[in-house]
Amino acid sequence: MSCGRMESKILGYMDGRLKEGERLEMEKHLSTCAVCQLRVNEFRAVHVLLDELPMIEPSAAFDARTKARVAAEPAKQDWWAWFASSPRVAFAASMLVVAMVWVGSQTADTTLNAGDIDKINQNMSVLENYDVISDFAPLSDLPQPVQADDTSDTKPNQQM
Amino acid sequence: MLDVKAGDEQSFALLLHRYRTPLVNFLYRMVRNREQAEDLAQEVFLRVYRAREDYVPSAKFTTWLFRIATNLALNSVRDNRYQRMEISLDAPLTADAEDGEEKKLDVAEMHPNIEQHLIEETRRKMIRRAIEKLPEKQRAAVLLHKYQELDYGEISKILECSESALKSLLFRAYETLRVELAPLVAQRAAQ
Numbered sequence: 001m002s003c004g005r006m007e008s009k010i011l012g013y014m015d016g017r018l019k020e021g022e023r024l025e026m027e028k029h030l031s032t033c034a035v036c037q038l039r040v041n042e043f044r045a046v047h048v049l050l051d052e053l054p055m056i057e058p059s060a061a062f063d064a065r066t067k068a069r070v071a072a073e074p075a076k077q078d079w080w081a082w083f084a085s086s087p088r089v090a091f092a093a094s095m096l097v098v099a100m101v102w103v104g105s106q107t108a109d110t111t112l113n114a115g116d117i118d119k120i121n122q123n124m125s126v127l128e129n130y131d132v133i134s135d136f137a138p139l140s141d142l143p144q145p146v147q148a149d150d151t152s153d154t155k156p157n158q159q160m
Numbered sequence: 161m162l163d164v165k166a167g168d169e170q171s172f173a174l175l176l177h178r179y180r181t182p183l184v185n186f187l188y189r190m191v192r193n194r195e196q197a198e199d200l201a202q203e204v205f206l207r208v209y210r211a212r213e214d215y216v217p218s219a220k221f222t223t224w225l226f227r228i229a230t231n232l233a234l235n236s237v238r239d240n241r242y243q244r245m246e247i248s249l250d251a252p253l254t255a256d257a258e259d260g261e262e263k264k265l266d267v268a269e270m271h272p273n274i275e276q277h278l279i280e281e282t283r284r285k286m287i288r289r290a291i292e293k294l295p296e297k298q299r300a301a302v303l304l305h306k307y308q309e310l311d312y313g314e315i316s317k318i319l320e321c322s323e324s325a326l327k328s329l330l331f332r333a334y335e336t337l338r339v340e341l342a343p344l345v346a347q348r349a350a351q
Contacts, residue, residue, distance in 0.1 A: 007331055008324070008327050008328070008331070010331065011305075011327065011330050011331060011334065012312075012327070017311070017312070039338075042338050042345050042346075043334050043338060045338075045344075045345045045348035046334055046337045046338050046341060046345060047306065047334075048348060049283075049287055049341055049344055049345065049348060050287065050291075050302075050306050050307075050337075052280070052283060052284055052287055053189070053284060053287055053288065053291075054284070055181065055185050056184065056185055056188055056194065057181065057184075058180050058181060058184045058198060058201070059194075059198060062180060062184070062198055062201070062202070063176060063177075063180070065198075065202055066176055066180075066201075066202045066205050066206075067173075067176070069202055069205075069206050070172070070205065070206060070209045073206070073209065073210065
């Protein structure tokens, strides 16, 4: 084992978390390398020094404050619980759903039958030119067609 | 935690009792302010409570708990760093106030030998400062490794890194501590 490779194993060795083979390899290297042996000893010393820091206890009010913060949390409610607590809203919502379904079912039937399609096909030549005919200036200059008068049509017959 | 998920308030009180001291100590060593550490610990418990219904026991509870705590601590440390940049260099350091606070607690123990007590207090101060000087992620790794005794798999999940990256992080941290604490280390290694 090289000194460089040892670096990744040193903490595992200290913690006793190396596999048996790795541990033996490590010990073999340490027996021949004074520098690495010194580093292991110093890392162990650091580990022990860190134990000198005292633990602190949470303040007496810690539990009470934590419980108060937890108690102040709003209770979670699911949708059904929300409806159960507001029957008027639940009724209004269900009426809205019913109304939407009813409006949807009342939409006009816009499908064409075979007769309608034939009629459109017969008048297609006029329909295709509808824009031109409807806005054709010379046609607007023509005199308005004379309305047939029922009385004038019947008079000659009466005279005869 | 599964009992808490089922709505058992008594189990939540048990969780609080079991984890409050390790959590407060971890957070205190991360942020170096007792009041802030307690506030953050309360926030951790609150988040655990809020997430109880969505809790899936895919990882150990401690891993999940310390992941929340570490994220809160790292954010707090970063926020504090920006705040400190705005404080005048003439102002007394917060760390000194905290040292004084711990000192008061230690004096309360009525140490029989005042000279010995002062030596121990100086050593502690050195150790605290050395830990404080570590970059925050290295600090979190050392605290979780040393004081919570979590294994590499758990710590790497908490810090969201690979196990090999964690080993490298820990090695660099211990290497820095070895240099920072050289006089104490030499003394201890010679024993």
